[in-house]
Amino acid sequence: MIRAAVVGVGNCFAGLVQGMEYYRKHPEKKAIGIMHEKIASYSIHDIEFVAAFDVGRNKVGRPLHEAIYAEPNMVNWIPKEEFPKSDVIVKESPVLDGVGIWVENRVKPIKSKKSTSELKKEILRELKDTGAEVIVNYLPVGSQKATEFWAQVALESGCALVNTLPVFIASEKSWASKFKKAGIPIVGDDVKSQVGATIVHRTLAKLCDDRGAIIDKTYQINVGGNSVTGDQEILIIKNGKVIKTKIGKFVDELIEIYGEKRGDGKDAVDVSKTGEGIECLSVDENFNVVRAPVAALIRHRLNEELYEVETYEGRKIKITKDHNVFALNYEGKLEPIPIHMLKERESYIAVPRNLPLNNKEDVMYINLRPYLKLLFARGVDEEGNIIVHNHPEIKIPVEFPVSDQLLQLVGLWLADGNFDREGSSNVEIACGNDSECLAMVENFTSKYNISYKIRGEKMVCVRIASKTLSKIFRLVLGLHGDSYSKRMPEWVFDLSPRQIALVLKGYMSGDGTVVGKQIRWTTASSGLAEDIRTLLLMLGINSSIFRERCTKRPTSKSFKTNLKYITHGAISSKEDMEMFVEKVGFIQHEKNKKAVLALTKLRKGNTHIIPKFALLKKWGISSKAWPSLKTMKAYTILSQLDKVEDEKDRNKIMKICKGDILFLKIKKIKKLMAKPQYVYDLSVPDLERFICSNILVHNTDFLNMKEHERLQSKKISKTEAVQSQLRHRLPDDKIYVGPSDFIPFLGNTKLMFMRIEGRMWADIPFNMEVRLEVDDKANSAGVVIDAIRLARLAKDRKIGGAIVPASAYLMKHPPVQLPDSEAKKLLDDFISGKKHDKISWPF
Structure with a gap:
């Protein structure tokens, strides 16, 4: 047996040991993912982890079989209850620089009272007591001091070291010399994935070079996913004000002012540098919708297929293939799921049933002074009223009251209103045949000595005879558009809940009614339908939206109209109907009676x-x-x-x-044609998710991206792995090989976008582009299994120093770079026991 110790009980290690258990439980299966079924006499089943070390509060002191499932680990190939129990207790390791300052809240390192030297003594004792022979360094990228600490521990304990990190130990002569002098083997540095970005890039680069082509420039961008399209709408709280806007418009405006270009081509705004207070809506671990600070705004260009995901309740979002929405996993937690893993008519995703944005007090007045010139007003009289040209009898206060009647009138206008002609138009609302709505209009206009008249052949149209009021509606309140293009004015979303309900009451009194056991409304504007849904959610009322195909010919199921589609909304659950009756209702008494009657027919609640x-x-x-x-x-x-x-x-x-979350079934996943465009994302620390288009999506971990200095050695390692395959090195400005940013919404999925541009015969240009998607936790495990066995084999043969055959074939930054074909032959010779003068480095 090979008695191994692991440093860093994270995702990659969890994938390694769960994979080992998978093959133990299925002996009939051939182990896929290793390059050697046996190395000397050692199989994958001959590795036993006898010691483990970590810095996480939720891992130290726990049995290893529990620690591999502890957050933030995401690997769950073997259900937790089925994984064999282990006697190994995870011991404390010194933190040093093993945890980035921006991810401390995710990893939650233990606050140790012990010094580094005290911990070192305990570690050496643990390694001795457990008989460990090989240490596997699985620390996070950038752990320079921590890796050096464990290299020293390996030297003092006599354990071989497998260094999976791009911290240069095996490839650094002074360290390698110490291992050689001590007779201790080391395999390193920076493990290659089985089919990863770097191995694919270097293989293709060498292919071009071997075939006589010239590579002029190349890049490799490694990311964890993408984002949502710019036309997706989101609720943002900016400096305390609630705004409903397209995410692209909001991010673009701030990037123009504060944006920085990152090395990987993304534009980003670090919100902490803007002086702006920006929040979004997110969901906490208790399934509550909460306001959450936004750390960064991010965009980048993309030219690939997108997907539109639609639920049966009509919620939609346009999103990249690798962006995540959320589902409820078997552990009862919200788990990010990439779009390509969703199934139509089967998968359920998390959406908010409530958007508790504010507990604001009512907005009392709108100051009209900034608009006096636009209103053609001659000033303000002694009583504080606007002086209206040629109409001294009209008394509109310059501190214009946001009255209940005004808010209901705004809702009515959105349902059934227009302006009678361009320019100096009057407000018109189709409610002349509705005595209760007409009474509300009269109540409102009489306060300002404004007259109205009912006109039209059917005496339905109510015209309010004040051009000044019309300008207030258009220029101040933002009411515009026709029945196809009307949208809810932005200021409505920043009202108090009571005032929002009044706007909805006015709208529902025009476009809404009671049908069977439902509240229904109908509009020709799909955008307005979504605005109504969002406002209802802000009151805790969930609704469905669906489109009906229309036809010019009347049928029993269609309207006679020139529209292609009409949009319907519906409130149907008992809880939502109760909330509507209590908080919103109709202006019309008869509709309210019908709503109460419909509610009595809904016997069961909680039907979601x-x-x-x-x-x-x-x-x-x-x-x-x-x-x-x-x-x-x-x-x-x-x-x-x-x-x-x-x-x-x-x-x-x-x-x-x-809680505040519903789980809705996916109705349709529609693939959209690829086109060049920007896609957008937010970074929401801690919660790592935000609500966009009334669907919960994952975010980009911008705070971890900010620590680029931790990734420098990774960049060097990956770049050198590619450059080493070329006969003529590329200039530094002609090659970019970026390290992988950890982006939680992809879980362990990693994406690589690679491009090579060059020339062939007669300087004719060529280019190739590659997109690679892999599961990171599985991609290096088999390579590390080989590295552990090779380290033990070298120890058996009493070979110290950096083991060149193993390092050159398994690692990105070995002490000696070799073409993969040469490295493989050298490794096979080493395993078979052939003598070679370049087995251990330094030579």
Whole structure:
């Protein structure tokens, strides 16, 4: 057996040991992912991890079989309860520089009371007591001091070292000499993935070089995913003000002022440098929608296929293939899921059922002084009223009251209003045949001595006879557009909840009604339908939106119209209907009576769907459809809560069933044609997700990106791995090989975009582009398995120093760079025991 110790119980190590367990449980399967089934007498089953070291508070002191599943680890190939129990307890390692300052809140390092020298003594004792023979360094990239500490531990303990990091130990002569003098083998530095970005890049570069082509320039960008398109809408709180805007418009405006170009081509705004307070809506671990600070705004150009994801309730988002939405996993947690893993009519994604944005007090007045010139006003009289040209009887206060009637009138105008002609138009609303709406209009206009008249053949159109009021509606309140293009004015989203309800009351009184057991409304403007949905969510009311195809010929199922589609909205659940009746309602008494009657017909609440999770099975919560369905109704779960004896488990089930999140089924995933465009993202520290287009999506971990100095050795290692394959080195400004930024919304998925530009016969140009997508936790595990066995083989043969055959073939930055074909032959010779004068470095 090979007795190994691991430093850094993270994702990559979790993937390694869960993969080993997978093959142990399936002996009939050939181990895929290793380059040598046996190295000398050692198989993958001959490796035993007898010691483990970490800095995380939630890992130190726990058994190894528990620590590999502790956050922020994401690997769950083998269910936690099925992984064999281990007697190995994770011991404390000194932090040093092993945790970046921007990711401390994710890793949560232990606050040790012990000095580094005290910890070193305990570590050496643990290695001795456990009989460890090989140390595997799995620390995060950039851990220079921490890696040097563990190199020294290897020297003092006599353990061989496998250095998977781009911290140069095996390839640095002074360190390699120490290992050679001590007779201790080291394999390093910076492990290659099995089919990773660097190995693909260097292989293709060498192919071009060997075929006689000239490479003029090349780049390799490694990222963890992309973003949403610029036309997706988002609620932003900027300096305390709520704004509903397109994410592209918002980010572009700030990039113009504060943007910085990153080395990987992305434009970014570090919000901390702007002096602006920017927040978005996110979801915490208790399934509550919360306001969260935005650390950065990011955009970059893209020319690849996008996807539009649509739920059965009509929520849509346009997003890149590798961006993540969220689902409920079996552990009962929100888990990021990339778009390409979703399935139509099967997958459920997380969306907000409530957008509790503010508890603001009512907005009392709008100051009209900045608009006097636009209103053609002659000034303000002694009583504080605008002096209206030729109409001294009209008394509109310059401190214009945001009255209940005004807000309802705004809603009515959005439903059934227009301006009677261009320029000096009057406000018109189609409510002349509705006595209660007409009474509200009269109540409003009479306060300002403004007249109105009902006109038209059917006496439906109410014209409010004040051009000044019309200008206030258009220029101050932002009411414009026709029935196809109307949108909710931006200021409405910054009102108090009570005032938002009044705007909705006016709108629903025009476009809304009661149909069966539902509140329904209809509009020709799909954008307005989404605005109404968002405002309802701000009051805690969930609704559905669906489109109906129209036809010029009337049928029993269609409207007679020139429109291609008409958009309907619906409120149908008992809880949402109750909230609507209580908070919004209609101006019309008869509609309110119908709404109350419809509500009495809804007998069951909590009818929303919950994907099944482990606690339900643990406590025997089930339904008749348990064997076949992957979901349950919330009321079915809640009705059986008396079975749950553990209070912590009961609270968790309650949060999932009654929190601010719904889980909606995917109706359609539509592939969109590739075109050059910007895509956009936010960085939301800690929570790492934000609500966009009323769907929960993952964010970019910009704070981790900021520590570029931690990635410099990685950049050097990857660049040298490619340059070493060329007969003539490229100038530094003609090659860019970027290290991978850790972006949580992709989990462990890593993407590489590579381009080579060059010339062939007669200087004719060529170029190639490659997109590679891999699961990072699986991609290097087999290589490390080989490295562990090779380190032990060298130890068996009493060879010290940097083991050249193993390092040259398995590592990006070995002491000696060799073409892969030569390195493989040298390694095969080493395994077979052939003598060679360049086995151990320094030579």
